[in-house]
Amino acid sequence: MPPERPGAPPATSRIPRCAEAERGYDVAQVDDFLAAVHAALQDAPPGPGPEHGSGVVLSTQVRAAVFAGARGGYRPEAVDELLDAVEESLAAAERERCLRARGPEAWQEHLDALTRLLRNRLDRPRTQRFRRPSRPRAQGYSAAHVDVLCERLGARLEGAAPLEPAELRRAVFPPAQGERSYEEQQVDAFLDRAVQLLLASG
Known part of the structure; x- marks a missing residue:
């Protein structure tokens, strides 16, 4: 359509x-x-x-x-x-x-604030970018797979690799538990912000 x-x-x-x-x-x-x-x-x-x-x-x-x-x-x-x-x-x-x-200065300040917010996560070490599920044995997203997408996003922000908003919207991660997992709600909120930045950057 x-x-x-x-x-x-x-x-x-x-x-x-x-x-x-x-x-x-x-x-x-x-x-x-x-x-x-x-x-x-x-x-x-x-x-x-x-x-x-x-x-x-x-x-x-x-x-x-x-x-x-x-x-x-x-x-x-x-x-x-x-x-x-x-x-x-x-x-x-x-x-x-x-x-x-x-004016353009206000818009750039908006973009810079979004970028700083995302960079705060992206610059963390692998497997430590998001919190674990709070309930014991609760399932979350596979940390390894989320980290791969985070690194692709980092490369996109550096202008080193393409990444379309649709790829973030449609991202699907295998389930995992314990230290191998990230809390789903926090990852989803981060991806929403990432889509927002990519769209705002034009």
Whole structure:
């Protein structure tokens, strides 16, 4: 599905539906979310951070969107693909509004703060970048596999290797326990920030 141009109405009529007997994403919930995104692309306040109004949909909120299941709903893979494009459109709009309203120095400060946040993790030794699961014998992500992706991200930030936001969004790690694992929630939050930085960097 082609990306939506910034400010374009959400093309929900092009999202394929599941068969009546299959469960997909609730149509009304997806339509409501995309309508809110369209409003944000039209009217969102400038720039990242606390200047945004509480009712505005931000690019960082797109990955957290959750929809109920419903028979005959939208096909999840099609909605997920559209949400990737929506996130990129919101990120681009936020960048342009910040540049117009606050100037390139403010935007660079935003990028620098994100980079420092990520570097704080990336510069740690392998197997020590994230905390372990707090509950005994709880499963987490394989530390070795997370570390490989972290090193690819570090190379991307240095300009030494390519890494697309989609690779971070779709990253899947084998389960592990104990000292061989990282807490899933902390890794997921880090990857969300990494996607945010890659999109903000253009």
